[in-house]
Amino acid sequence: MELPYSIVRNAVWIFLVFIVSSSFIVFFSSAAHEEYPFFSWALFQNAPQPVGHEDVIRFTHIDGRKLDEPVYTYDAAEVLGIVGRNQFIVWEQYLVAAITHKDAEAIRRHRLDFEKIINRPISYQLVTIEYDTIERWRTGAILSAEVIQSYTSGDGKH
């Protein structure tokens, strides 16, 4: 049975109104702005501030050797022999979120994932850094770093 044109047209209109409305609902109701199969398309919706804070992981030991200075994940491409932080940033962010939310099960799971991705014996710390956004980009300088938690790969202890 063929549907009349007017029904198809109205259905398309309802579909579009539904899509835009659901995007707004997901934006205001979900922390991740996503409830599959709905997404708000909120990408980088907040402007960065002149002085920023970031929870980030830094390595203190790699392959059992203590590093002269802790190496932040965003500077770790050379010491880890990888292309860049984008290779593991998603898993790093999960782990950071789990630690900051003090979710023991999520920490265990995301530590395993993170350590699998790095795939070398490591000791690492979660630190909160404070930085001048422009200056950090120009010179890499940060204003301060506060250690939140320390881990060693494979020890399974928090």
Added chain:
Amino acid sequence: MGSIDTYMRNAWTRLETLLESETVFVRALWYVPVFYFFMEFMAVNQLAAIEAAESVQLTWSWVIGWLWLIPQGPENASTIFLLMLFAGLTLGAISYQRRISRIIVFLVILQFQSFRIALTGSEHEFYIPLYVSFLYIFLPDVWRAAPSLSTRKKFLVLYWGAMGYVASVYFMSGATKVIGAVNQISHGMVSYFSFDAAALYVASILNLFDRTSILGPFIVDHPLLGWCGLMLMLYVLLGSLWALFVPELHRLWGFGLVLFHVSTLLAINIVFYHFPFFAALFFIGSPFAPVKSHWRDVLRKLPLFGLVISRLIRGRDDAARTLV
């Protein structure tokens, strides 16, 4: 409010006239297989990403919950979903004319997108294919015999709906940035409307991903120029839904959206390969866009500025007529 309502009603009436055009129908007809062929290309593109993530645990999701019911399902998820994606999208590329194939394409994308989200937590590239393939399920059978006027109109209104989904994606991206800006302004923070926003934005993203970019240093050194670009970007994003109703703007908006992706690449070195394709397919290649249009007609129809430009052009024409 009333004038906007009248404007939109008039715009829709003009669009509905275009739905009756055989030329528009023939043009749109060719874009449907292009979409399904591109899906095949997207399937190939997924190979590397899945291999890199093979060892990582999956998060349970209701869409792919069946995976946990089969022995070693989650462990072999990459292989299962990759095979499913290839088989489904190849079927779509070969026999997109059949509704059953289009249903399978939609289901495969629904599953694959869910798998990617379960893997990485966030995945956006398959949303446009997901919803376009959903709408295409309902396309009437226009490939076997000469379709009637009513069938052609149904086909075209569904095609326009797919364009509408693409437009809504960009509109929402702009709208959430404006909401974010209003929220930040109310807290006395720097927002997208601050003059140094573009420089901070570029520096922050490049810091986050440990990257550099072609235009990054220039934008950081010339924040005001960067801000102008940012405002233009917001204008294009927010104007997408408006442009959807104005065929004269389709091509211009398509170029604007592609330019938005190019500027994203040049400024913050983030590449979205698939989105510019959909912007080009649905807007630059819009079957509803007039074959020839005068720049004045295009400018007159711009969101917000169209009215002012229209008056300026009319004023200039009146002055020229008075001189003659």
